[in-house]
Amino acid sequence: MTIASSADHPTRRDFLFVATGAAAAVGGLATLWPFVSQMNPDASTIAAGAPIEVDLTPVAEGQDIKVFWRGKPIYISHRTKKQIDEAQKTPLSDLKDPATDESRVKQGHEQWLVVIGICTHLGCIPIAHEGNYDGFFCPCHGSQYDSSGRIRQGPAPANLPVPPYQFVSDSKIQIG
Amino acid sequence: MSGPSDYQPSHPVLKWIERRLPIFGFVHGSFVAYPTPRNLNYWWTFGAILSLMLGVQILTGVILAMHYTPEATMAFHSVEAIVRDVNYGWLLRNMHATGASMFFFAVYVHMLRGLYYGSYKEPREVLWILGVIIYLLMMATGFMGYVLPWGQMSFWGATVITNLFSAFPYIGDSIVTLLWGGYSVGNPTLNRFFSLHYLLPFLIAGVVVLHVWALHVAGQNNPAGVEPKTEKDTVAFTPYATIKDMFGVSCFLLLYAWFIFYMPNYLGDADNYIPANPAQTPPHIVPEWYYLPFYAILRSIPNKLAGVIAMFSAILVLAFLPWLDTSKVRSSKYRPLAKQFFWIFVVVAVLLGYLGAQPPEGIYVIAGRILTVCYFAYFLVVLPLLGKIERTKPLPNSIADDVLAKTGSKAVPMVSTVLALIVAGGLLVGGIDTARAAEADTPPANKWSFAGPFGKFDRGSLQRGLKVYKEVCSNCHALSYIAFRNLGDPGGPGYSTAQVASLASEYKIKDGPNDQGEMFERPGRAADYFPSPFPNEQAARNANGGAAPPDLSLITKARSYERGFPWFIFDLFTQYQEQGPDYVAGILQGFEDNPPADAKVPSGSYYNKYFPGHAIKMPKPLSDGQVTFDDGAPTTVTQYAKDVTTFLMWAAEPHMEERKRLGFQVFFFLIIFAGLMYFTKKKVWADAH
Structure with missing residues (x-):
């Protein structure tokens, strides 16, 4: 700008320029918002991410199933007595990301482990019933999880997360 | 672009960069210190407006491409998904679709300004020709963009325009097959048009750089048409031209926003809200308004090849303008005759545009031929001759002189404008008469709560309309773009989440396959869409006497009727855009048990006053007392029609209230x-x- 303005003597002209510049900045920023907001999940994606119900009756002891919720694989494991015992007896001092087994299952339904099957290292899907801990083994970089889905060995920093869920009845859960 | 600049940045980092890449000096020399004639008027701000529009189109286009599916069975649906589900998707789509029209509007102003002030003359021939190339690229881009929503006009527009190339002898058919990538317009065509529609704007941007480069070499023309001689004749680009351009842009944005927020479908065609149907051509194919003059030229020539050649020549002739205009004087300000002819030319072009939208019959064909001759005569006869015979007025000595003597008479342009308007009016009288003949069949205009800039849907009416749809219409008509969750969305019928869930659970939705590989039925959820009454179109057709009942999701936008001149101009200002709802409400009330004696209604059809041709396959759907209302609203056909139409208007545009609120x-x-x-x-x- 070739217009001279002095900070010592704000003039009416300075005020006008500042006001116009401020209006342009506000308008520009407000215009930017729709262009950013459109990147978020759209209404149909959000609606499709509503809670789902899963019937547990077909899952026998020692078996597990994989269901999808919001595009994420969810492992639902029907744990054996041995798996439950191992999970409960492991001292917290052995764990990289300490958490009790009780905190990862629903009380009265200890045989059911529900975890998001995404390795906390870099997002691969761990394989169930593999590895040294009677739990999950991630083929990508060798992370191993125990029968409570807790990280025991390998590069992953944290336990497999537990999704929000609740028991609707003894044999049915609602995820989400 | 104006030679080396002596500008040196003071910051050491900038200095370091400047020594290696003199970009700051370049920008400073081209867009800050660059001298512009001081007498430029507001017509010169359209260059900046066009740059803005190119930017807006590229930005919104890139974003729309993130959500759009270029596949024939999904394209139409994905555009609706953008408008209904993507955050601000309706806004981005409106910006892009009306943006194309604004871009063309601005480019026409820009071109006419060049024409009036002789901006194509020595030494600006290359600048002008680059502009013509940009215009051609814009036309190709606009055409291919219009195909992408894959509605009826998209499909048939693509068919008609690609068929233009079949006019060439021997190689025509091969060219057309090559363009289509098939034996007809289909998925490969759509896919490549999408690719090219994405590519061409960047080509345009490249040519724009050349255009600006050429501009900065020759310098800007100006209203006086005399070159700047001293420093007194010019001002620095920044702040003078920049601030003026920005003011021009801010005014232009008002016009743009008017269309985005209040008249988004005014410039479009209702038929394009009907998904592409290769088995049925719309009764009246029209290109977008910005191609209409050339379309009129195409149709006014009775020979196929000659018509195509004439149409392309009408554009290409512009490239030869620098040599066709023989006058030494640039600006029409000093050319009394050229000025008159310029305005006559503008009127001719506008009238050709009007004719391009009319059916090619009777008086329209003759008028089209006369105007086509006038169009070409302007370039090939008038401009070459005028330079020889016209006595021009004395030019000012310098731009500074022109600025000082700014009191020129205003009477002359008024005279020519009035003359031009009289000619235009005279030629349009025929049009009005034809329009009036059709008026008897126009559905009556209703008073809609959602009309106007502050219009809102009447919640009660929406809920009653839903009831009418569920109990009556849904027996034959699908509503497949509406999910149950939409009934709870803001700006809609206003149901609570629990009400939506219980409403959805009344429906049986087909799902699966289950673990046994079988499809099964389950109660509906909020995320499900209204199930269709028939499994496929053939079944719908078979069950309804050969006419498939249309999906009602978009019916109020997909139906319209001709408003005719001059109403369509008033509509732009009054924001009247309820032809669709008026038509739907009209059809529902237009059944007459005793058709007029002269009406021919084939068996299996019913007489409807407002249906085009009056013979409709749908039997009278509503009668008094058929649906009960809890809120005490009258149970009459009139009320049903009003409510269900309101509901269907909401279904066609669920974000209308948001659009108008944001618009304000x-x-x-x-x-x-x-x-x-x-x-x-x-x-x-x-x-x-």
Whole structure:
């Protein structure tokens, strides 16, 4: 700008320029918002991410199933007595990301482990019933999880997360 | 672009860069210190407006491409998904679709300004020709973009325009097959048009760089048409031209926003809300308004090849303009005859545009031929001759002189404008008469709560309309773009989440396959869509006497009727855009048990006063007392029609209330901003005068 303005003597002209510049900045920023907001999940994606119900009756002891919720694989494991015992007896001092087994299952339904099957290292899907801990083994970089889905060995920093869920009845859960 | 600049940045980092890449000096020399004639008027701001529009189109286009599916069975659906589900998707789509029209509007103003002030003359021939190339690229881009929503007009527009190439002898058919990538317009065509529609704007941007480069070499023309001689004739690009351009842009944004927020479908065609159907051509194929003059030229020539050649020549002739115009004087300000002919040419072009939208019959064909001759005569006869015979007025000595003597008479342009308007009016009288003949069949205009800039849907009416749809219409008509969750969305019928869930659970939705590989039925959820009454179109057709009942999701936008001249011009200002709802309400009430004696109604059809041709396959759907209302609203056909139409208008545009509300806020801001820009511009220019 070739217009001279002095900070010592704000003039009416300075005020006008500042006001116009401020209006342009506000308008520009407000215009930017729709262009950013459109990147978020759209209404149909959000609606499709509503809670789902899963019937547990077909899952026998020692078996597990994989269901999808919001595009994420969810492992639902029907744990054996041995798996439950191992999970409960492991001292917290052995764990990289300490958490009790009780905190990862629903009380009265200890045989059911529900975890998001995404390795906390870099997002691969761990394989169930593999590895040294009677739990999950991630083929990508060798992370191993125990029968409570807790990280025991390998590069992953944290336990497999537990999704929000609740028991609707003894044999049915609602995820989400 | 104006030679080496002596500008040196002071910051050491900038200095370091500048020594290696003199970009700051380049920008400073081209867009800050660059001298512009001081007498430029507001017609010169359209260059900046066009740059803005190119930017807006590329930005919104890239974003729309993130959500769009270029596949024949999904394209139409994905555009609706953008408008209904993507955050601000309706806004981005409106910006892009009406943006194309605004881009063309601005380019026409820009071109006519060049024509009037002789901006194509030596030494600006290359600048002008680059502009013609940009215009051609814009036409190709606009055409391919219009195909992408894959509605009826998209499909048939693509068919008609690609068939233009079949006019060439021997190789025509091969060219057309090559363009299509098939034996007809289909998925490969759509896919490649999408690719090219994405590519061409970047080519345009490249040519724009050349265009600006050429401009900065030759310098800007100006209203006086005399080259700047001394420093007194020019002002620095920044702040003078920039601030003036920005004021021009802020005014232009007001016009743009008017279309985005209040008349988004005014410039489009209702038929394009009907998904592409290769088995049925719409009764009346029209291109977008910006191609209409050329379309009129195409149709006025009775020979196929000659018509195509004439149409392309009408554009290409522009490239030869620098040599066709023989006058030494640039600006029409000093050319009394050229000025008159210029305005006559403008009127001819507008009238050709009007004719391009009319059916090719009777008086329209003759008028089209006369105007086509006039169009070409302007370039090939008038301009070459005028230079020889016209006695021009004396030119000012310099631009500074022109600025000082700014009191020229205003009477002459008025005379020619009035003359031109009389010619236009005279030629249009025929049009009005034809339009009036059709008026008897036009559905009556209703008073809709959702009309106008502050219109809102009447919640009660929406809920009653849903009931009418569920109990009556849904027996034959699908509503497949509406999910149950939409019934709880803001701006809709206003049901609570629990009400939506219980409403959805009344429906049986087909799902699967289950673990046994079988499809099964389960109660509906909020995320499900209204199930269709028939499994496929063939079944729908078979069950309804050969006419498939249309999906009602978009019916109020997909139906319209001709408003005719001059109504369509008034509509732009009154925001009347309820032809669709009026038509739907009209059809529902237009059944007459005793058709007029002269009406021919084939068996299996029913007489309807407002249906085109009057013979409709749908039997009278509504009768008094058929649906009961809890809120005490009258149970009459009139009320049913009104309610179900309101509901269907919401179904066609669920975000209408949001659109109008945001529109008001944007206008509030833009008016204040344009005002601020005006005073800022005045203050900045106070130094220059």
